[in-house]
Amino acid sequence: MRTRAIAGVKVSAIGLGAMPMSLEGRPDEDQSIRTIHAALDDGVTFIDTADAYCISDREIGHNERLIAKAISSWAGSETIHVATKGGQTRPGDGSWQQDGRPEYLKSACEASLEALGLESIWLYQYHRPDPKVPFAESVGALRDLQDEGKIQLAGLSNVSIRQIDEASEIIGIASVQNEFSASFTASEPELRHCEKRGIAFLPWRPLGGIGRASELGDRHRAFSEVADECGVSPQQVARAWELAKAGNVVPIPGASRPETIRDSLGAAELQLSDDQLRRLEN
Ligand SMILES: NC(=O)c1ccc[n+]([C@@H]2O[C@H](COP(=O)([O-])OP(=O)(O)OC[C@H]3O[C@@H](n4cnc5c(N)ncnc54)[C@H](OP(=O)(O)O)[C@@H]3O)[C@@H](O)[C@H]2O)c1
Numbered sequence: 290m291r292t293r294a295i296a297g298v299k300v301s302a303i304g305l306g307a308m309p310m311s312l313e314g315r316p317d318e319d320q321s322i323r324t325i326h327a328a329l330d331d332g333v334t335f336i337d338t339a340d341a342y343c344i345s346d347r348e349i350g351h352n353e354r355l356i357a358k359a360i361s362s363w364a365g366s367e368t369i370h371v372a373t374k375g376g377q378t379r380p381g382d383g384s385w386q387q388d389g390r391p392e393y394l395k396s397a398c399e400a401s402l403e404a405l406g407l408e409s410i411w412l413y414q415y416h417r418p419d420p421k422v423p424f425a426e427s428v429g430a431l432r433d434l435q436d437e438g439k440i441q442l443a444g445l446s447n448v449s450i451r452q453i454d455e456a457s458e459i460i461g462i463a464s465v466q467n468e469f470s471a472s473f474t475a476s477e478p479e480l481r482h483c484e485k486r487g488i489a490f491l492p493w494r495p496l497g498g499i500g501r502a503s504e505l506g507d508r509h510r511a512f513s514e515v516a517d518e519c520g521v522s523p524q525q526v527a528r529a530w531e532l533a534k535a536g537n538v539v540p541i542p543g544a545s546r547p548e549t550i551r552d553s554l555g556a557a558e559l560q561l562s563d564d565q566l567r568r569l570e571n
Contacts (some may be wrong), residue, residue, distance in 0.1 A: 290332030291557045293539050295412065295489040296442050296463035300370055302532060302557045304335035304491070305550060306543035309499050311342040311352035313383070316545045318355065325359035327547035329369065331554045336360075337466070337491065337541040339374035339416055340401050345381030350404035357406045372412035372464070372491075373401050374446060376419065376427065389419025391430035398434050412463060414444035415456075424452055425459060432460040446493070450482045457486070466491040466541075471509045471527055471569075473497075484535045492531055495540045496524050502549075515565045521555060528556030530569045 291302040305328040310321040325336070342352030353373055360366045375397035378386045388394075394415070401410060415431060418424050431443040444464035445456055456462050465483050467476040469492035476492075483490040496502035506513030506523030512530075516523040524542070531540045544550035561569070 290334075290554070292334075293489070293536065295335070295370075295539065296461070298370065298411075298442075300335035300539065301333045302539065303333065303528060303554055304337055304539055304541040305333050306493070306495075306541035307336055307338045307352050307356055308342045309543045309545040310355060311344075312499065313344060314499070318358075321355055321545065322359045322362070324544055324547050324550055325356065326363055328544070328550045328554070329360075329363050329365070331551055332557075333550075333554065334368055335370050335372070335539065335541075337372050339377065339414075340397055340404070341374070341377040341379050341385065341416065343379055345379050347381070349379065350400055353401055353404035357404065361406070370411045371405060371407075372414060372444065373405065373410060374414040374416040374444075374466075375401060376416040385417075387417050387419035387421070389415070389422040389424075389427035391422075391426055391433070394427060394430040395434065398439055402439065409438055410440045412442040412444050413440035414446050414464065414466060417447040418452060424455060428456045428459045435460060444491075448479070450479055453479065453482060453486070453488070462486075462488055464489040464491055464539075466493050468493050469531070470495050470497050471505065471512060471530070480535065480538065484537045488537065490535070490538050491541050492538060493541065495531055495542050496527060496553075499543065502543075511568045511571065515561065515569060518565070519559060519561075521559060522552055524549075525552055525556045525559060526561070526569070528553055529559040529561050530566065532556060533561060533566055
């Protein structure tokens with residue numbers, strides 16, 4: 290598998306987005322562990338998770354515990370980098386709420402350390418700015434956590450260029466995770482800003498989301514046309530297109546089945562021609 294860098298650390302050019310294995314409609318644990326192992330067997334060294342990937346706050350950390358279990362039962366676990374997030378809650382009605390108070394972020398980080406079975410989290414991302422809390426105060430909590438050795442790198446998610454710059458005054462920012470896909474390109478300015486600043490960009494919902502990924506070729510004809518030319522799936526073309534955007538992009542396709550993540554990972558070796566990329570951009 291090709292590699293890319295997050296704050297100078299080499300990771301697989303495509304990571305695994307683990308969210309679909311913990312939300313409504315999730316598979317049983319056996320299938321989830323097989324999905325994570327399939328990704329690791331095929332060279333994934335980077336997994337994205339969050340404490341809030343669960344059905345309700347009663348099982349907060351569900352996805353982190355699943356990942357810890359899968360990694361501990363896989364040979365070579367020391368080479369895997371796990372990025373998690375804090376700052377969102379799941380009241381249990383299917384909604385996502387923000388809590389960016391520094392004291393909340395610090396207690397959430399402690400809980401993530403326990404769920405992941407770690408003493409220090411490799412990359413800790415502030416999940417979504419909380420409009421009730423000054424952004425700098427929330428980011429200040431990440432700096433405190435880094436000073437205490439509880440996190441190694443800090444990342445942001447769902448942020449604007451202004452927020453990236455504001456946070457960078459407080460702590461080095463290793464990654465930004467914003468929505469970006471063929472259906473949602475509005476965060477291209479943040480992607481380019483990160484490229485200029487040497488910050489990794491992790492496009493979330495790279496296939497258009499749970500339940501919508503299979504429609505990608507129907508919604509975007511160019512993707513199915515290029516897929517036919519290359520003899521691969523439109524989903525694989527979508528990932529190769531994102532990789533070709535810039536060297537700081539690390540896609541994190543979500544999956545809950547071994548077949549889908551294996552297919553997505555083929556994009557790391559898929560070379561699209563300039564003409565194909567131009568048609569996809571259009
Ligand atoms: N920071 C944030 O606010 C935020 C928000 C949303 C997501 N995320 C992160 O981004 C990751 C990706 O987002 P996502 O999971 O919402 O959406 P996604 O990656 O766009 O789509 C996930 C769905 O795509 C299907 N899929 C994957 N590869 C496929 C392939 N090659 N062919 C056909 N179908 C394929 C999977 O199906 P199966 O389930 O059948 O395998 C899965 O359900 C998440 O897992 C999470 O880590 C972050």
